[in-house]
Amino acid sequence: MLLAITRRLGQMLFVLVGISILVFLIFFATPGADPSARIAGRNASPEILEAVRKSFGFDQPFYMQYLIMMKKIFVTGDLTSFVNRGWKVVPAVFEAIPVTLSLVIGAAVLWVVFGIIIGTVAAATRGSWLDKFLMVLGLVGISMPVYWLGEVMNLVTQSRYHDTWMFSWVPPLGYKNISTDPRGWFLTLIIPWFTLAILYIGLYGRVLRANLIEALQEDYVRTARAKGLSETRILLRHALRTSLTSFVTLFGLDFGALVGGAALLTEVVFDLHGVGMLTYNALLTLDLPVIMATVLYASFFVVLSNALVDVVYIFLDPRVRTA
Amino acid sequence: MSEVVLNTVIKSRGPWATAMRRLWRDRAAMAALTCFLIILCMCLLAPVYAGWSHAEPFKSTLDATIQINGQTVNVMEQSTEGLGLGYNPIGPTWQLGNYFLGADNQGRDVMSRLLYGGLNSFLIAGAATVLTLFFATLIGLAAGFFGGVVDAVLSRVLDILWAFPVYLLAISLSIVLIAHGIEIGPITIESGSLWLPIFIIGIVYIPYVARPVRGQVMSLRQSEFVMAAIGLGASNSRILLRDILPNVATTLIVFIPLMMALNMLTESALSFLSIGVQAPDASWGTIIQDGQGLLYSRPMVALAPGLAIVLSVLALNVLGDGLRDALDPRSKIKLGRG
Secondary structure: OHHHHHHHHHHHHHHHHHHHHHHHHHHHOOOOOOHHHHHHOOOOOHHHHHHHHHHHOOOOOHHHHHHHHHHHHHHHOOOEOOOOOOOEHHHHHHHHHHHHHHHHHHHHHHHHHHHHHHHHHHHHOOOOHHHHHHHHHHHHHHHOOHHHHHHHHHHHHHHHOOOOOOOOOOOOOOOOOOOOOHHHHHHHHHHHHHHHHHHHHHHHHHHHHHHHHHHOOOHHHHHHHHOOOOHHHHHHHHHHHHHHHHHHHHHHHHHHHHHHHHOHHHHHHOOOOOHHHHHHHHHHOOOHHHHHHHHHHHHHHHHHHHHHHHHHHHHHOHHHHHO | OHHHHHHOOOOOOOHHHHHHHHHHHOHHHHHHHHHHHHHHHHHHOHHHHHHHHOOOOOOOOOOOEEEEOOEEEEOEEEOOOOOOOOEEEOOOOOOOOOOOOOEOOOOOEHHHHHHHHHHHHHHHHHHHHHHHHHHHHHHHHHHHHHOHHHHHHHHHHHHHHHHOOHHHHHHHHHHHHHHHOEEEOOEEEOOOOOHHHHHHHHHHOHHHHHHHHHHHHHHHHOOHHHHHHHHOOOOHHHHHHHHHHHHHHHHHHHHHHHHHHHHHHHHHHHHHOOOOOOOOOOOHHHHHHHHHOOOOOOOHHHHHHHHHHHHHHHHHHHHHHHHHHHHOOOOOOOOOOO
16 A cells, blocks of 8 residues: 555656656757747847846756756745746746636536536436437537637627626626635636536536446346335436546546646636636746746646545545455 | 248448448438538638639738628728727628628638638648547557557656646647747748647647557457467567557547547637637637637627537537447547546
């Protein structure tokens, strides 16, 4: 057990180091991408370029630049932006985290609840028109580009139907702090929550339905039927429970990726200044320290949620425990 | 009559013919295929439409005029809101060949841009799919078949790519490459070339396909017929090509429409963030971005390409489902993350 945990931790560390090197290579070792040229501006003279190179430390070998950056992120925490000198990166990431967490947690609640309802109802009525309708609806959700859906939502709630009773409550775009304005926080986030959740509701509903139908073929379900249990009880207590294991796996991965910044498009469309938005703005100015910090933060969440999923899996599925 | 039946030899159908028949009978999949082909053909006719409608799809034409019901109307009309300053592009005329969907803020015909953009979207999604499947198959075959050090190295690399959120990786690569292009040995890709998004999207999704392929190859490696081939002294390349590849082929075929759907969504997202297809070229993502500024006044500019994406991706997903049911009913290929 201890050995397994140590191995898992070692694996986590390996992936994290790998990602940090990969990001570093993408921005420094890509042919043609000279960060000092970007910082110095378009028509900088060679002297200025040289000065920039020295002052930012680009004249040092790659591995030294990499090590210094890692030290500044993890040990001293005083990494500063290349674009706005003096702007500290690590606190900026921590400021953005509550926004992303608010967005992703709310959406996750929606997609888990609706995903389970849709998947279970479709499995219970499999073959019927209701099942088909729900599954087509799910596919439509999966097929929609999230940023486009966000724009359509904005069009409807901010412009076309904003003056009617339906959407007059929708506040202008932007984020409200939960501690100072909880009502505003809730109202501004309702539309983004649904927008982000729709893809996952479709995805999870379809996955759960497939798993439930598979579970209903199992021997223990036949045993339960033979004991005379009601169909509802079999579905909810026996089949649903085993089906939730893959649901949990998916959830861990998706949640980790979203908290890590995969909600970027939703944040951009709804003007929420979360981690994704921070990454996006940094990418536009090629602000390497900020990108490095946010991507490392993102992969940390992805790797962590992967590990957590493995642990939760053991609790949910007794078969894994003994194997 | 029964003697006649006994005399005829019933020729059994091969697995491929059976699968094709199953697919042919799947009405949803066939409807999706038809829908997809119709959209594709419409996009292929983009040059014809543009030539016929005499509207410029790529150059900005702010002073163009068109005829509506015998009256001459400017493509960019004086704004009537607020102080009356600034210009608004005309909205949809709903007359084919006559700014059907209106104009964008450069006075360009949205309908003809939509068709040209679709062409690029399909091209990028298709080419990226080919790239992904090719490299994923190579990696999956090598890692699954040879095991040992090869597998360890390849799997670790896949692990790292896997933990990297897809959009962040694609965006990081795009940002760096879009500005400068890329030079690897003799291959030079200019910045602004369509090959850049193809290359980036193709790379990003390799782990999604390579992992299942690797798993399948690993279990095939242990199967009796491969053991027998090894026992008979068949060479590695023969076993890989004649025994293992045909068994992985169904998985790969099922991945084609699903990967294309995923690639279309990724391409549109990158183009929407203005790091995919570069102006003056268009794709559905860039047109949505053009429409963002006009969202509240001329929503059709952003709505139309979005609907086109939804329809195409939906058709591809339904087709993928049908293909999976037809080829390999027990398989568990699931896609859609990212």
